[in-house]
Amino acid sequence: MSEIYQQLSTIIIAGEDEKAPGLVQKALDQGLAPLEILDNGLLVGMNEVSARFAQEEMFVPEVLLAAKAMHDGLEVLRPHLVAAGAKPIGKIVLGTVKGDIHDIGKNLVGMMCEGAGFEVINLGFDVDPEKFVEAVKKNRPDIVGMSAMLTTTMIAMGYTIKALQEAGLRDTVKVMIGGSPVDAEIAERIGADGYAYNSPTAVELAKRLVGAA
Amino acid sequence: MRTNYQINSGVRFRMLSKDQLQALFDGVLHVLEYTGLDVYHDEARDILQKAGAWVDDIRVRIPSYLVSRSLEMAPRSFTIFARDGNPRHDIHIGPGLAYFGPGPTPPNFIDIETLERRPFTRSDARIVAQVVDALPNIDFCESLGTISDVHVDLAASYEFAEMFPNTSKPIVAWSYGWDDSADIHKIAVAEAGGQEAFEKRPNYIHYCEPLSPLVSTFEALDKLIFAARHRVPLIFTPCSIAGGTAPVTAAGIITQAAAESWMGCVLAQTIRPGLPFFMGGVLSVMDMKAMIYSYGAPELSLMMAGITELAHYAGVPLWQTGGCTDSKTLDEQAAIEGSLSCFFSALTEGDLCHDVGYTESGITGSILQTAMMDEAIGYCRRITRGIEVNEDTLATEVIQRVGPNGHYLYDKHTRSHFKTEYWYPNLCDRRSFEEWQKKGSMPMRERVIARVRDIVATHQPSAVKPETEKVITQVLKAAEERVKDKR
Numbered sequence: 121m122s123e124i125y126q127q128l129s130t131i132i133i134a135g136e137d138e139k140a141p142g143l144v145q146k147a148l149d150q151g152l153a154p155l156e157i158l159d160n161g162l163l164v165g166m167n168e169v170s171a172r173f174a175q176e177e178m179f180v181p182e183v184l185l186a187a188k189a190m191h192d193g194l195e196v197l198r199p200h201l202v203a204a205g206a207k208p209i210g211k212i213v214l215g216t217v218k219g220d221i222h223d224i225g226k227n228l229v230g231m232m233c234e235g236a237g238f239e240v241i242n243l244g245f246d247v248d249p250e251k252f253v254e255a256v257k258k259n260r261p262d263i264v265g266m267s268a269m270l271t272t273t274m275i276a277m278g279y280t281i282k283a284l285q286e287a288g289l290r291d292t293v294k295v296m297i298g299g300s301p302v303d304a305e306i307a308e309r310i311g312a313d314g315y316a317y318n319s320p321t322a323v324e325l326a327k328r329l330v331g332a333a
Numbered sequence: 334m335r336t337n338y339q340i341n342s343g344v345r346f347r348m349l350s351k352d353q354l355q356a357l358f359d360g361v362l363h364v365l366e367y368t369g370l371d372v373y374h375d376e377a378r379d380i381l382q383k384a385g386a387w388v389d390d391i392r393v394r395i396p397s398y399l400v401s402r403s404l405e406m407a408p409r410s411f412t413i414f415a416r417d418g419n420p421r422h423d424i425h426i427g428p429g430l431a432y433f434g435p436g437p438t439p440p441n442f443i444d445i446e447t448l449e450r451r452p453f454t455r456s457d458a459r460i461v462a463q464v465v466d467a468l469p470n471i472d473f474c475e476s477l478g479t480i481s482d483v484h485v486d487l488a489a490s491y492e493f494a495e496m497f498p499n500t501s502k503p504i505v506a507w508s509y510g511w512d513d514s515a516d517i518h519k520i521a522v523a524e525a526g527g528q529e530a531f532e533k534r535p536n537y538i539h540y541c542e543p544l545s546p547l548v549s550t551f552e553a554l555d556k557l558i559f560a561a562r563h564r565v566p567l568i569f570t571p572c573s574i575a576g577g578t579a580p581v582t583a584a585g586i587i588t589q590a591a592a593e594s595w596m597g598c599v600l601a602q603t604i605r606p607g608l609p610f611f612m613g614g615v616l617s618v619m620d621m622k623a624m625i626y627s628y629g630a631p632e633l634s635l636m637m638a639g640i641t642e643l644a645h646y647a648g649v650p651l652w653q654t655g656g657c658t659d660s661k662t663l664d665e666q667a668a669i670e671g672s673l674s675c676f677f678s679a680l681t682e683g684d685l686c687h688d689v690g691y692t693e694s695g696i697t698g699s700i701l702q703t704a705m706m707d708e709a710i711g712y713c714r715r716i717t718r719g720i721e722v723n724e725d726t727l728a729t730e731v732i733q734r735v736g737p738n739g740h741y742l743y744d745k746h747t748r749s750h751f752k753t754e755y756w757y758p759n760l761c762d763r764r765s766f767e768e769w770q771k772k773g774s775m776p777m778r779e780r781v782i783a784r785v786r787d788i789v790a791t792h793q794p795s796a797v798k799p800e801t802e803k804v805i806t807q808v809l810k811a812a813e814e815r816v817k818d819k820r
Binding site: 135179181184185188224303317318 | 742747752767
């Protein structure tokens with residue numbers, strides 16, 4: 121029994137995405153509890169990946185492949201988790217802001233946050249402030265994540281925060297931002313709660329914002 | 334399958350045309366045949382005369398056929414072996430291969446704790462060997478100093494005794510004369526398992542330095558004869574100063590230095606046909622304001638490139654020079670001069686590039702400079718490795734698979750290549766501003782110092798055999814006995 125947990129964490133660390141769904145199914149077939157498969161198998165692997173990345177022992181493509189393996193394993197596991205009444209560690213509404221169509225980095229953040237146990241509602245790119253407000257009203261997330269790649273669209277992150285304030289929703293969520301021109305100073309200036317400079321640190325930030333790390 | 338498809342494997346540099354190289358080659362033969370050198374060694378003159386040289390008192394002139402034949406006998410490709418059998422520390426000399434290491438004998442050293450300039454001591458030789466052993470892009474070892482805290486005649490013996498157990502990378506050993514050459518050789522032979530075993534797998538290189546202009550000193554030749562008789566791979570390299578001890582022009586200094594070095598080649602090949610031989614020398618300019626021999630001048634790189642091309646044209650490997658500086662400290666000047674000369678040296682595929690870690694125009698050795706250059710050499714090596722073009726690297730299928738507006742981060746093609754296709758720095762900082770700040774906002778200089786101190790605190794080189802330990806103790810004891818009445 122512990123052997124299959126070991127195998128699950130190993131394939132996550134090795135980023136063997138094609139093996140993940142099959143192995144999760146095998147664990148379910150053995151009658152293991154969905155939450156145990158998550159906590160003792162997949163998350164053990166993902167936590168090790170985070171630790172190794174922090175120690176600069178793993179590279180970003182390896183972390184992303186691990187997240188992909190995690191994502192594909194979760195696809196199989198999720199219905200069983202829901203049926204068993206397991207709750208995600210937090211809910212994130214994510215989008216690239218108005219005027220900006222760069223969404224690769226933002227999608228990586230989404231995938232990795234899912235891997236870490238979050239529920240992610242991905243709004244895509246060129247998302248205007250009103251759409252963010254609507255999504256918050258509808259989904260009641262813990263976090264709103266915004267991305268901008270261009271110095272010219274960075275300003276839209278500030279407008280979105282303002283729109284959340286005007287709708288009376290700002291205090292119900294934490295706001296995190298990222299993207300290549302963004303830094304901590306900008307996060308502070310526009311009133312965001314945090315900034316991350318790459319996808320693995322974004323996951324750490326999200327965990328901190330919901331008090332899970 | 335393509336036929337007759339031509340591949341340029343790696344980036345290299347060619348400066349001189351075949352006609353220019355032949356002109357230099359003929360110039361060297363002309364100097365050896367008509368001017369000759371003063372040879373201050375009776376036995377050497379005898380050997381050369383018997384081989385066909387013309388001897389007139391101490392002046393020796395060598396006919397060109399004898400020079401050409403000696404160059405022909407010296408191998409272009411051979412291996413210097415790691416003493417512990419670690420194949421990653423072997424040095425394979427041959428076309429397209431370039432290796433790097435420190436240099437010999439400056440009087441001073443930069444203390445790695447106080448960062449002050451002070452006389453070089455016995456423990457510095459150990460530290461240099463240990464750091465060289467750990468640095469991934471430093472391939473052979475020299476000490477960067479002359480030991481000041483032992484009997485003056487024994488500096489080279491102690492230096493080798495300190496370095497040999499602390500690195501398994503091949504050592505380039507200098508010495509004063511026959512006795513200390515024999516000390517060094519005993520230690521190396523003990524580890525190799527006897528003279529015969531050493532001859533099959535030599536584990537160090539012997540360094541001799543004739544004088545410019547055109548003087549073969551007694552000591553240089555005595556050491557050469559020792560090396561040839563014991564089949565120790567040999568470097569015979571003058572250190573010529575353009576405008577001082579050699580013509581001011583690059584072609585002139587190359588011609589004279591080659592003549593000085595090839596005199597050694599003729600003698601060595603006559604004694605021991607096929608002896609692995611590295612042509613010298615170290616060529617640079619005398620700064621006409623400061624009156625120093627410049628180790629940071631662009632002319633050094635240019636002259637070294639010229640003599641490297643001449644050596645390869647003549648079919649012998651070359652003792653290259655780079656990674657050195659006129660700066661007194663680990664600063665921007667040291668980085669510029671050191672990196673550019675490393676890069677130029679790498680582009681010429683100079684076989685063994687030494688003086689990586691010389692500062693203050695060769696007056697002060699600095700292992701910190703060597704460690705900074707280790708990074709520069711890694712960078713240079715990524716460039717000289719070049720671009721591979723084949724079906725897999727062209728990646729047209731991958732481009733098709735990912736398509737417009739996709740990304741390559743998840744693709745297996747990325748996973749299988751990202752570690753080998755890129756060079757990853759050890760010291761150059763690529764972190765975000767915040768991360769750099771979190772790690773202490775360290776400039777390059779501080780990162781270099783921290784790395785060297787960390788290696789000294791943690792790196793364990795592979796040990797020598799217990800019997801070699803014993804031989805080292807015996808050799809040093811006998812050496813002390815030899816000099817006890819000398820002041």
